[in-house]
Amino acid sequence: MSAVPTTTATPPLLAVENLRKHYSAPRQWLRKARPPVQAVDDVSFTVAKGETLSLVGESGCGKTTTAKSVLRLVEPTAGSVRLEGEELLALSPEQMRQRRRDLQIIFQDPYASLNPRLKAGDIVAEPLRNFGGMTAAERAERVQWLFARVGLRPDAASRFPHEFSGGQRQRLGIARALALNPKLIVCDEPVSALDVSVQAQVVNLLMDLQAEFGIAYLFVAHDLAVVRHISHRVAVMYLGHVVEVADRDTLFAAPRHPYTEILLSAAPVPNPRTPARRILLQGDPPSPANPPSGCRFHTRCPLAQAVCREQRPALTPRDGDGTHQVACHLR
Ligand code: SF4
16 A cells, blocks of 8 residues: 655645534423434544545444535534635535535445436436536546446446446446546445455455545445555544544554454454454443543443543544544553
């Protein structure tokens, strides 16, 4: 995997700061108002040009809400999302529509996101038509080029989505996302619905496209083998917070946050001769409508101390260049 510039001298492509998404619970007649669900709370991270940052954590930890907030498919409650320095949360709906040329998304279930009544060629041509600037012949040529680039046969353009396999449908979703030469693609569990053999093909395709076009990915996944393969850096989320961020190799070799340790210990062991010790995560995740005080992980953390219940640990650097950040009082 090629190195990605992550020095502070290089301005990030995407900078997310103090992002919050709280959902208000509907008030029921004659009942007290329920507290809002804090799906994402005070999340900050950056993504460099050509970099893959993965967001990982248990389901319900806020990773998909965070990723969708970047595109404003979910409207954040507070915070800042800057793309090349431009504040996306300040843009009007029309300005945001124009900016989506640079920001695309690939969904977990491509079938649900593809119009079943359109032929594959029209699905991929749709963003080109919406953003204008091309003749019909240029669009047709671009569609054929995109089909070839994602490994679909030219005659696939005249077929409907239901005629494709899951892997082919995901290739179609990738061709559509790629159509406008985006700078960043949010990949929301893009391979979790596919067979394992097809997963590897799609992940390798995404990596090839990144190497060729310098696209950045914000990659949401729960499969740590996939995350380990595709990521440059990884951010671990727990109950709406980022608890650890590090480059891929550091995170998998030397995790520091107790939750990251537990999460990685449950992943498949790469070398069966040196099996890792599996640590079981105790209890269920607390409700994001009523998160624990202090460190949100203290109700399940084997190392918890009194301070953990009282003070929220900040995400702070643990190495010289600030790339490894951990939110824990003890680690
Ligand atoms: Fe565990 Fe305390 Fe660290 Fe939270 S701050 S992860 S409870 S040791």
